[in-house]
Amino acid sequence: QAVHAAILRHRFLIVRAKELRCGAEQSRRFYREHAGRFFYQRLVEFMASGPMWAYILAHENAIPLWRSLMGPTKVFRARHSHPDSIRGAYGLTDTRNTTHGSDSPASASREIAFFFPEFDERRWYEQDEPRLRHAHCVLRAQQAQVT
Structure with missing residues (x-):
């Protein structure tokens, strides 16, 4: 809940969110780029250890x-x-550090497809994002007129 509150407090738009559980095999696939590194097994075990939330x-x-x-x-x-x-506030160890975040647009696209296979990123950028951006600008203009 604290992470969710931080997301909202920093004015991120939650495009999609879901609670899920990843098994060991799914966790291995997600972190395959780290296979062979000393921390790989710990990442896989932690990701598979319980429920988590995935967000776009x-x-x-x-x-x-x-x-x-x-x-x-x-x-x-x-x-x-x-x-x-x-x-800094909620991390326990370097492996159990509370959050994951994509490091590039390409990684974000790959990771979105992994957790949200039904999500059409191209459609969202073409249709939904422009409407949301326009609504945000209208709201900002209205807020400026009020204050």
């Missing part, structure tokens, strides 16, 4: 903004240098 978030410059809000991957560093970040 939208915001101007969403990837760098989300990564900044998450804070450093290393929890010790996050606690000291970014104590108000999600990982």
Whole structure:
């Protein structure tokens, strides 16, 4: 709930969200780019250890903004240098650091398809995103007139 509240507080648009459970095989597929690295098995085990929430978030410059809000991957560093970040506040270990975030638009597309196979990203960008952007601009203009 605290992560969800942080998402809303930083004015991300929640495009899709769902609670899910990944099994070991699905977790291995998600983290396959890390296979062979010393932390791979811990990532897989943690991801498969219980329920989690997956989100598609939208915001101007969403990837760098989300990564900044998450804070450093290393929890010790996050606690000291970014104590108000999600990982600084809620991370337990470097593996159990509370959140994951795509590091590029290509990774985001791949990860969205992994967790939300029914989501048509191209359609969203062509049809839904422009309407939401326009509605956001109209709301901002109305807010400016009120204040």
